[in-house]
Amino acid sequence: MINKVGREIPDELLNELGKTGFQGSHFRDNLSYKKAAPKIRSLNDNSRSKLCKSLREALEKCELRDGMYFGFHHHFRDGDYIINMVMEEVEKMGIKDITICASSMGAAHDPIAPLVEKGVVAGIQSSGVRGKIGEAISYGRFKKPAIIRSHGGRVRAIEEGDIHLDIAFIGAPTADEYGNARAVGGKSDCGVLSYSKVDSMYADKVVVITDCLVPFPNVPASISMVDVDYVCCVDSIGDPKKIVSNVIRVTKDVRELMMADYCARIISKSEYFKDGFSFQTGGGGAALAVTGFLQPIMEKQNIQMGFAIGGIMKVMCDLMDAGLVRKIVDAQVFDSAAIEHIKTNPNHVEISTSEYANPMNKGAFVNKLDFVILGALEVDTNFNVNVVTGSDGIVRGAPGGHPDTAAGSKCSIIVAPLIRGRIPTICDSVLTVTTPGEAIDIVVTDHGIAINPLRKDLLDTYKNSRLPLKSIEELRDEAYHIAGKPDPIRFMDKIVAVVESRDGTILDVIRKVEQL
């Protein structure tokens, strides 16, 4: 079928997946379904312990077998040791065909690539796929196509039963011997454990791996003992230097600052900009700078933010400390200042990823979002965005919360330079649709701003503003004029990855790239 973003999704793939193509952001709104549930084992004999002497013992107790699905989180980001540690042990045990379902994966997981050739890993389901894993996907080395989901989409897939996790492995900065796990404290402090909440509730077996065992009870717990089977304590679960960044980069790039200024002006002229408004930015230079530009406007107009959400950084914590933010709802922290902040400020609150963005629960935070500032590798004239495949066709990005916040928010703003590394950002047709154009409202570039014509209200709002408004086609033409229209990438027939929309329909497919 040709789906609503104009991509052809082969019927045999749809049949195999039991899915349909993307049919609009609210296609599956108000739909009734029975939630999935794990098969668990009770513990009420107080003489039994959950502590395992080694990861090996925990794996044996989980009755490991070929073909299992494993859940992992990415709160340790590039400092994560958990996935490699578990998969190394699995390889030693001679187990094959594991599917890794991680909230995201990154450069830290390059050691997994060789396990694909060895048959230990059969498939990847993740938001982020970068480094050697991304190459292994794009070069067609996995037995099964990768499934790429947004953060909200992953929770949905687990809660609806599309993914059934046999075992979830949860790296925990602190845990007690009954499995109450917290993100804060210990050697590998990561601020929140939001991505793991769904794993703990829906996996049959849950193993907490910590490098800091603390006295019972480790409360308030992000992951509750009532969902944990086994606890094992290892030397180290992550590299603190790579878990979060210690230094905030405040951009001095004139182009980024100009785009940030455009965004702040767009927001401040919006009907949604009033006391109690809500806001998310990504971690890019321009996006991050928007918060700084907003502060004086908020102060002048005596407007407080009702809530800030998303990956949280120092700049947002500072805004709260300045009295301009009522609540920070946090599903991921990006720097050490944010970690310290969540420990001490009761209005800075950890939420689960289902609360953040699951489109199929009874209402997530993204539904309540006014503004979101997002990045893009490519945006096409239908406002479709690609944040996953690079200009060489290889997967090296992550939708993350991009499609979730774009769909949920009242005003989603893409910030991207018109040209990036001699490649036009605005184009006729993105390589891969990872966020549908109907969810994108405004595109801000260093050469002008385009408003999605679907949003007639926004066209009206900004028509007399002094913002450099252009049509998306004008921006594309400028980009092509400057950088030239790139030659198309040659893909092979084989489908190596499926881009699932947040609601479980299929947005696009990614095909094999020939290895040079």
Place this chain on the structure above:
Amino acid sequence: MINKVGREIPDELLNELGKTGFQGSHFRDNLSYKKAAPKIRSLNDNSRSKLCKSLREALEKCELRDGMYFGFHHHFRDGDYIINMVMEEVEKMGIKDITICASSMGAAHDPIAPLVEKGVVAGIQSSGVRGKIGEAISYGRFKKPAIIRSHGGRVRAIEEGDIHLDIAFIGAPTADEYGNARAVGGKSDCGVLSYSKVDSMYADKVVVITDCLVPFPNVPASISMVDVDYVCCVDSIGDPKKIVSNVIRVTKDVRELMMADYCARIISKSEYFKDGFSFQTGGGGAALAVTGFLQPIMEKQNIQMGFAIGGIMKVMCDLMDAGLVRKIVDAQVFDSAAIEHIKTNPNHVEISTSEYANPMNKGAFVNKLDFVILGALEVDTNFNVNVVTGSDGIVRGAPGGHPDTAAGSKCSIIVAPLIRGRIPTICDSVLTVTTPGEAIDIVVTDHGIAINPLRKDLLDTYKNSRLPLKSIEELRDEAYHIAGKPDPIRFMDKIVAVVESRDGTILDVIRKVEQL
């Protein structure tokens, strides 16, 4: 069958319920089962609202029909308006045969009794059944036998799917328009919403009823919006004067103080009494006084409590403030001081009732409990306890957390006067077994202390103590000598209530009492 506490449970009842008789506290330990799951409806269109103008509108949107099962919580205790308010509206709508599954019910719910005769209410499943509801049960006025469960047992029944809640009604001291509900703030502050957590997660429809609508987002939320369908704001959800007690009764009763002193001496001589020990008391005079007696012993021996649990009162908060308690894990508050305390002290933490006591999850707090001090209406020579049926055979009590903490703790201590209102407390055979004797370790009376012979280790520990140890038979003989052995109550054949063990097996049945 004759179950493990010697009660005959009719086979036809067991077949009808799909249950077996009680077979020991750990009979269902390490058992594998698939958890229940609700049928829910998604909300991802940000233009849709959850706010209802009235309770009627919410009920209509829930597609009310005859025979539904409703969930309610009892955090508002004798001040609760919610159950009556909902059932009054249900009656007006002409709906019949509702089964009320409440965490507990009390005198506030006398207005429900007439709805039984009218056919609006068909059954009750609850921990507490008192007042006119208790009489209606004992006089056989319900269509279906009542099911009496412990707090942990109710969560188990919902999580295992024995109860499927069609709609849960959650009275919330504060809520936002998307259903994030908190126990604190507002006019009807109740400290925690622990009992409602399971309802919110397992009911198909969830209605939050508040009398204090607050700005979004009302976080950290006890009940999350992701589980809430509708929100309605009413004038008043409870009578603050009856929700909690404002005044702590410190007993001056010499008999109670003597028993409290015995308990403190038992605890302080135990091998479990060491730094990090854990403790729960009920709210009775003697039980409450134990905490006071323990304080100087803890101070002298430089021992901190690792965690205190259960219904929390000022005396325990004071002990924390004195530096003697590391964590308070709170599933219910009993006084206003405890409510204020949980708002300000980060080591005083709300937990769910599943975390508190569900025997069929992966491990609850009660499994980690060292000492619990509990009351009893009757204790028999097999140490079986009755806390539900009065000396006239009428149900007027609640197992609450009694069977959960007794089974989970290392040392469970019953405190009760030998004679109460001319009725012997220690007897040959309790009217109704609500906690099995194998879970009771020590019985403290004002006439001596009996240790359960199953606990040879405890007999050994206390053999040279100066405590007035007696056999349970000696205590019974003294009680009968003083008060005489009461005439047996005449029950009729009809079973009016089933006492379910916390693990879902059947502990006992309660038969109809002839109305005089």
